[in-house]
Amino acid sequence: MALRFPEINVGVVGVGFIGVAHVEALRRIGVNVMGVVGSSPERARIKAEAANLPHVYESYEAMLADPAIHVVHIASPNHAHAEQVRMALDAGKHVICEKPLALSSADTSDLVARASASGLIHAVCFNIRFYPSAHQAAAMVRSGDIGAPRFVTGSYLQDWLLLPTDWNWRLEPESAGGLRSVADIGSHWLDLARFITGKRVTEVMADLHTFVPIRTHPSGPVETFAAASGDAELIEEPMTSDDGAGILLRFEDGARGQAAISQVSAGRKNSVSIEVDGAASALSWRSEDPDKLWIGHRGAPNQVLTRDPSLLAPEAARVTAYPAGHVEGYPDTFRALFNEVYKDVASGGPSADPTYPTFTDGHDAVCVTEAVARSAQEERWITVER
Ligand code: SOE
Numbered sequence: 405m406a407l408r409f410p411e412i413n414v415g416v417v418g419v420g421f422i423g424v425a426h427v428e429a430l431r432r433i434g435v436n437v438m439g440v441v442g443s444s445p446e447r448a449r450i451k452a453e454a455a456n457l458p459h460v461y462e463s464y465e466a467m468l469a470d471p472a473i474h475v476v477h478i479a480s481p482n483h484a485h486a487e488q489v490r491m492a493l494d495a496g497k498h499v500i501c502e503k504p505l506a507l508s509s510a511d512t513s514d515l516v517a518r519a520s521a522s523g524l525i526h527a528v529c530f531n532i533r534f535y536p537s538a539h540q541a542a543a544m545v546r547s548g549d550i551g552a553p554r555f556v557t558g559s560y561l562q563d564w565l566l567l568p569t570d571w572n573w574r575l576e577p578e579s580a581g582g583l584r585s586v587a588d589i590g591s592h593w594l595d596l597a598r599f600i601t602g603k604r605v606t607e608v609m610a611d612l613h614t615f616v617p618i619r620t621h622p623s624g625p626v627e628t629f630a631a632a633s634g635d636a637e638l639i640e641e642p643m644t645s646d647d648g649a650g651i652l653l654r655f656e657d658g659a660r661g662q663a664a665i666s667q668v669s670a671g672r673k674n675s676v677s678i679e680v681d682g683a684a685s686a687l688s689w690r691s692e693d694p695d696k697l698w699i700g701h702r703g704a705p706n707q708v709l710t711r712d713p714s715l716l717a718p719e720a721a722r723v724t725a726y727p728a729g730h731v732e733g734y735p736d737t738f739r740a741l742f743n744e745v746y747k748d749v750a751s752g753g754p755s756a757d758p759t760y761p762t763f764t765d766g767h768d769a770v771c772v773t774e775a776v777a778r779s780a781q782e783e784r785w786i787t788v789e790r
Contacts, residue, residue, distance in 0.1 A: 408434025409750055415467040415497075416440045417488060418479030419451040421628045422502060426477045426529075427457055429738035433746055435475075441467050443480075443625075464488060468495040475525075475749055478502060481579040482587070486511040493518050498525040498749055500742070503591050505766030507581040509774055509789075512767035519763045525754050527745045528766035530595040532676055534737040536711050536724040537697040541600045541680065541687045543717035544699075550682030553601040556653070556661035557679050560593040561672035564629045565647065571621035571632050577645060584645035586612065586776050590665040591769045593676060595761065597663070598768070600680055600687075603655040605772050607787050612646035612780040615668050619643055651776055654785075674734070695731050722759075 412435045416426050419442040430437045439459035442448025448460040461467040467476070468491060476492040478485055478501040486506035492499045499519070505528050506512045519526035532538065545553055564570060573579040574588055581587055598604060620638040647668045653661035666672075676691040686700035695711035712728035713721045723740040726732055744760040754762075771790045779786040 407436055409746060410434075410436060412436060412474055412746065412749055413438045413472045414475045414477060415461065415470070415473045416477040416479060417464060417467070417484075418442070418477075418481075418502075419448050419455070419457060420479065423477075423479040424451075424455045424457070425735060425738050426479050426500075426742075427455075428735060429742050430477070432739045433743050435746060438470070438473060439467060464491070468492060468497065473497060475500065479529075481573045482581050483507060483579050486515065489515050490518065493522050493524060493526075496522075496524070500527045500529060500745060501763075501766065502529045503595075503766065504581065504587050504770055504773070505763060506770065509767065509770045512763070512770045516763045516767050523753055525745065525748050526763040527741075527758075528761045528763060528769075529738070529741065530592060530599075530761040530765060530769075531734075531737040531741050532592045532596050532691070533599040533761070534723055534740040535689075535691065535694050536716060536720045536732060536740070537689050537694060537709075538596060538600060539723050540697055540709065540711075540716050540720035541678075541689060542602070543719040544687060545600055545602060545680065545682070547717070549685065550680065550687055550699075551684030552657070553603065553655075553659050553680050553682050555679075555681040556597050556601060556655070556659060557663075557681075558593065558597075558677045559664040559666075559675070560589040560677075561664070561669040561675045562589060562667045563670050563672050565616070565667040566670055568616050568619050569621075569632055569638075571619060571626045572628050572630075573625065574628070575619060575621075575641070575643065575645065580645070582645065583612075583773055583777050584647070585665045585667045586610075586646055586649050586651075586773050589667065590649060590651070590663065590776070591773055593663050593665065593678070594772050595765060595769055596676065596678055597653070597661060597680075598765075599761075600678065601655065601659060603657055603659055604768065605653050605661075605775075605788055606656050607654040607785050608772065608775045608779050609652040609785045610776040610779040611650045612777070613648055614643050614645065615647040617643055646780075649776070649780070691734075694733055695728075
């Protein structure tokens with residue numbers, strides 16, 4: 405079958421769980437995924453065979469040197485993002501980077517400046533806001549349906565790091581950065597809260613905790629969400645990063661919020677929830693039942709809006725692909741996000757008001773998470789510096 409954008413060639417860095425999600429979603433929107441790069445060509449070839457990935461480049465440099473590549477997707481461990489983004493921009497490639505955009509706001513602000521000056525397209529993969537119900541919630545807030553947002557509450561809970569034997573590069577500060585649950589999944593929740601309310605977080609008060617102070621791990625890598633294989637030589641590692649966090653939030657315009665973030669919540673595989681209580685009505689959404697948006701009223705029966713393109717606001721209908729009753733989930737959010745980005749790629753440059761998260765959003769998220777880290781350390785409210 406002919407590709408929708410046969411003239412757009414893409415390379416993906418990272419062949420873990422998320423890199424594969426990128427390749428699958430790119431294939432769905434009809435761009436030409438030319439090749440991938442892994443931490444080593446051997447590992448990438450094994451993964452390419454197992455997950456039906458395209459050609460394996462020998463190195464990131466080799467991928468960037470390929471004049472046929474127009475867009476680079478970065479789904480490597482966090483510490484590599486900043487340098488890989490710089491190299492891609494220098495090579496004249498459009499960039500879609502996984503979160504966090506970089507490990508420090510000094511780096512993210514540098515990347516925003518470079519990307520803006522380059523005229524290239526830049527996006528950060530905050531895919532959770534691309535559940536159609538999240539877009540619907542944002543559209544309803546914008547059109548005043550719930551009145552001014554006042555109180556924003558919710559959580560992002562997982563259980564894949566519950567046991568002391570659970571291991572992945574995200575537990576290594578040199579690969580992931582000093583923050584863990586907050587940077588890895590809290591950043592998604594914060595982006596979602598900002599996207600739905602349209603308000604930026606101005607101050608935070610946070611409590612971070614390491615519930616599993618010592619972990620053991622095999623000498624080799626363990627894939628995200630995978631159990632470590634039985635290895636005779638287990639290495640003991642003292643842990644310092646956050647398994648979980650409680651965060652109080654103050655938004656511009658006075659709204660308040662509370663988020664619970666954890667990667668050690670048994671039974672919660674990948675569970676995002678958010679409620680926005682407005683001056684007139686409320687909205688509530690859970691990723692475990694993603695096609696439903698609850699609308700709460702004081703003086704009338706509550707409602708549940710099931711995702712149905714014909715009933716959604718135009719902004720939400722635009723990011724949905726399946727008819728009502730055919731539930732859209734996690735992989736569909738990547739398709740929806742990339743679909744928006746590639747409209748700009750096809751037109752040659754960023755639109756004035758992109759419909760997808762850009763490096764500016766990536767910078768904002770890192771500024772908030774840095775304030776979270778400082779607040780936990782100093783045990784006081786911290787103003788977000790941007
Ligand atoms: C692991 O916690 C992870 O893969 C995150 O890194 C992703 O951003 C999230 O979408 C799913 O969980």
